[in-house]
Amino acid sequence: MTEQSSPQQRAMMTFPPLRPRARGLAVAGVLLLGLTACGGGDDEPETTPTQDPDLTFTGEPVKVMTVTPYDTDTLNMRAALDVADGARVAINNAGGINGHELVVIACNEGADPNKAADCARQAVEEDVSAMVGGFTANGDTIMPILEEAGIPWIAPTGISAAELTSELSYPISSGVVGLASLGARTAEDGCDDVAFVTYDLPTTDQVAGLVDVGRASQGSEPTTQIKVPPTTTDYSSIAQEIADYDCAVMALPSNALVGMSAAGASLGSGTTYYVVPGGLTDSATDQAAGTLEGAVTLSSFPAATDGVWDDAKAAVGDLEGEENGGWSLMWYQNTWAGYQTFASLLEGKDDLSARGVAKVFGTAAGVETDFTAPIDFTQEFPAPGLNRMFNRQILFISVEDGALEPESGDFVDLAAALAPAP
Numbered sequence: 001m002t003e004q005s006s007p008q009q010r011a012m013m014t015f016p017p018l019r020p021r022a023r024g025l026a027v028a029g030v031l032l033l034g035l036t037a038c039g040g041g042d043d044e045p046e047t048t049p050t051q052d053p054d055l056t057f058t059g060e061p062v063k064v065m066t067v068t069p070y071d072t073d074t075l076n077m078r079a080a081l082d083v084a085d086g087a088r089v090a091i092n093n094a095g096g097i098n099g100h101e102l103v104v105i106a107c108n109e110g111a112d113p114n115k116a117a118d119c120a121r122q123a124v125e126e127d128v129s130a131m132v133g134g135f136t137a138n139g140d141t142i143m144p145i146l147e148e149a150g151i152p153w154i155a156p157t158g159i160s161a162a163e164l165t166s167e168l169s170y171p172i173s174s175g176v177v178g179l180a181s182l183g184a185r186t187a188e189d190g191c192d193d194v195a196f197v198t199y200d201l202p203t204t205d206q207v208a209g210l211v212d213v214g215r216a217s218q219g220s221e222p223t224t225q226i227k228v229p230p231t232t233t234d235y236s237s238i239a240q241e242i243a244d245y246d247c248a249v250m251a252l253p254s255n256a257l258v259g260m261s262a263a264g265a266s267l268g269s270g271t272t273y274y275v276v277p278g279g280l281t282d283s284a285t286d287q288a289a290g291t292l293e294g295a296v297t298l299s300s301f302p303a304a305t306d307g308v309w310d311d312a313k314a315a316v317g318d319l320e321g322e323e324n325g326g327w328s329l330m331w332y333q334n335t336w337a338g339y340q341t342f343a344s345l346l347e348g349k350d351d352l353s354a355r356g357v358a359k360v361f362g363t364a365a366g367v368e369t370d371f372t373a374p375i376d377f378t379q380e381f382p383a384p385g386l387n388r389m390f391n392r393q394i395l396f397i398s399v400e401d402g403a404l405e406p407e408s409g410d411f412v413d414l415a416a417a418l419a420p421a422p
Contacts, residue, residue, distance in 0.1 A: 049089035049315055057092075057101040062352050064104055064342070065123040066134040066335065067142070069111040077135045079319055081106045083332050084133060086316030087339035097346050104132075113141040120145035130154050130357050132342055133335030139163040152358040155338025157331060161385065169388045170361045170377055172341060172369060173300035173334050174414055176210070177389055178277045181298055182249060183214025183223070184417035185396065186274055191247035193224070195271075197238075197260070198251035200227035211249050219421035223249060228256070239263035247272045250295075254284040261291040272296070282328040285399050296398045296407075301337060301371050303397050303406045304328040308371055312336045328404055337371035344369070373411045383418065 070078035088104045096102055105126055107119035116138035123131060124145065131146060131153040139160030146153055147168050156163040158175025174181075186194050194215070196208045212222040224245070228238055239260055242248050250257050250273050257279060264271060273295040280297040282304060302308050304327040312327070316336075319326040327333065345360050345367065346352060365376045373393035380387040393411035397404050 049086045051089045052093050055092060055096075055101075057096050058099040061101040061103040062097045063126055063128045064102065064130050064132045065107055065119070065126070065128045066104055066132055067107045067109045067116065067119045067136050068134045069109050069136065071108065072111045075111040075135075075137065077331065078108075080134050080332060080335050082319070083312070083316050083335045084339065086312065087336055090311065090315040091339065091343045097343060097352060098348065098350075100352060102343070109136050109138055109142075111137060113138045116141045117145060123151060124149040127354075129352055129354050130342065131156070133338035135331040135335075136160075143169060149354070150358065151354045152361060154342050154357075154361065155334050157334070158389075164386050164388050166388065167362075168358055170390070171388060172337055172372055172375060172391055173330065174277075174389060174391055174394055177386060177392075177418070178298050178300070178394055178414060179207070179210040180214035180217070180417040181394055181412065181414040182274050182276065182296075183211035184217050184414075185214070185296065185298075186247050186249065187215045187218035187220035189247070189272070191272070192221070193245045193247075194221075195226045195242055195245040195248040196223035196251065197226045197228060197242060197248050199230045199256075207251065214417040217417050217419055217421055228252065232256070233259075235259045235263040236267075239267055239269065242271055243267055243269035245271055247274060249274045249276070250279065251276045252279065254279060254281055254287075258284055258287045258292070261288050261295075265291040278330050280328075280397070280399070280404065282326055282404060285402055285404060290402055292399050293402065294399060296396060297404075298394045298396050299330050299333070300391055300394055301330060301333040302395060303404050304333070305403070305405065309333070309336075333371070337369055340371070341367065341369045381415075386418075 066081060066084040068077045068080035069075040084104050084106065088102050091102050105128065107122060109116040109119050116136055120142040128151060130151060133155045135157050136142060139156060140162045143153065143162035143166045147166055152168045152170060154170050155172045156169055158164065158171035158173050163169045163171060196211055198207065208223055208225055215222060226238065226241055243264060248271050252260065257275065261273065273292060275295055275297040277298055280295060285292050309327055345364055346357065349356060349360055361377050363378060365378045367375045367377065369375060372391055375390050377390055381389040392413050392415045394414050395411055396407045398407055
C-alpha cells in the first residue's frame with residue numbers, strides 16, 4: 001500500500017532539475033485537481049442574472065468562450081457557466097466592453113479531449129476575442145488550437161503543460177504549482193512523517209513529486225504514498241494507516257476526504273490534514289461535522305467569506321447546494337476574477353480582437369485584479385515548463401470552528417517552495 005521516494009528521486013526534486021519533469025508534473029496535476037471536482041454541480045443558481053433590457057451598445061459584440069465539463073460521470077462543473085453568465089451581465093450592465101456588448105459562448109467539453117477540441121474549434125469559427133476562465137482537464141488539447149488562431153486564454157485553469165507554457169496563456173492563479181507550497185507548509189509546521197493520500201492512478205508518483213519538491217525546499221524528507229482504490233467506500237482501514245503519520249496531504253475528492261476524516265476521528269487519530277487546492281470546500285467542512293478542524297489548504301484568491309466576492313454573489317447567487325463546493329471552489333473564483341480582469345484591462349482599448357486582447361495582456365505589468373496580488377504579465381517565471389506562472393502569490397486557508405478562514409491577509413510567494421534547501 002505504501003511507497004516512499006528514494007534519496008536519488010528526492011535529489012531530482014529540486015528547482016533546477018524541474019526542466020525534464022515540469023511537463024510530466026503539470027500533466028499529472030490535471031487528473032489530480034480534476035478529482036477535486038467530481039460529483040454533481042448541475043443545480044441552477046438561486047438567482048438568474050438579468051441584463052438591463054434598455055441597454056444599448058455600439059459596434060460589434062465582443063465574443064468570448066468559457067468551457068467546462070458537465071453531465072459526465074466524472075467532472076461536473078456547470079456552475080462555472082453560471083459564474084461566466086453572471087459576469088457577462090454585470091459587465092454589460094456597467095456599459096459592456098467600451099460600449100460593446102460582451103457575449104459569452106458556453107461550451108461543454110464533457111471531460112473528453114475530443115469534445116474539448118470541438119470547443120476550441122468552435123471558438124475559432126466564432127472568431128472569439130478570448131477564452132476566459134472555466135475549468136478543463138484538457139488544456140493540452142485546447143491550447144494548440146487557440147494558438148494557431150492567435151486566440152488568448154485569460155485565466156485558464158493552469159494545470160496543463162500547454163497552459164503553463166503557451167505565449168497566449170495568461171493564468172491568474174498558481175494552478176497545480178501550488179502543491180509545492182502545500183508540501184513546504186507541512187515541513188514548516190514540523191511534520192516529520194507525512195503521508196500523501198490519493199487514488200491509485202498512473203500519475204500518482206508524479207503528482208506526489210511536486211509536493212515533495214516543496215518539502216525538499218525545507219530540507220525535509222519526502223512523503224510516503226498511501227494509494228486508495230478509486231472504488232473504496234469503507235475508509236476505516238486506510239484511516240488507520242493514515243493515523244500513523246503526523247500529517248497527511250490529501251489529494252482526494254471532497255466526499256472521500258470527508259469519509260476519511262470521519263473514519264480517522266472515530267479512531268482517535270491526531271493526524272493534521274493538508275488538502276490540495278480545490279479539495280477543501282464549504283460543503284466538505286459542513287459535511288465533516290468538525291472532523292476537518294485545523295485542516296489547511298491554499299488558494300490564489302481570498303476565502304469565499306471575504307467581501308471581495310460580494311459582487312460576484314450578488315450577480316450569480318450563492319451557489320449553495322453545489323456538491324462541488326460553491327464559491328469556495330477556486331475554479332469558480334478564477335472564472336469570475338478572469339472576467340473582471342479581462343474587462344478592466346480592455347477599458348479604453350480600441351482593438352478588441354483576439355490579436356488586440358493578446359497585445360494588451362502581453363504588455364500589462366502591475367495588474368491590480370482586486371482578487372489577487374498584483375500580476376505582471378510581462379515577466380515569465382524562470383523555470384522551463386512553468387514559465388507562464390505569473391501569479392506566484394498564494395494564501396493559506398484553514399478550518400476554524402468549522403468554517404474556512406484565511407490564516408492572515410498576507411500573500412506567500414510559492415517560488416521559495418520550488419527552490420533547493422539552503
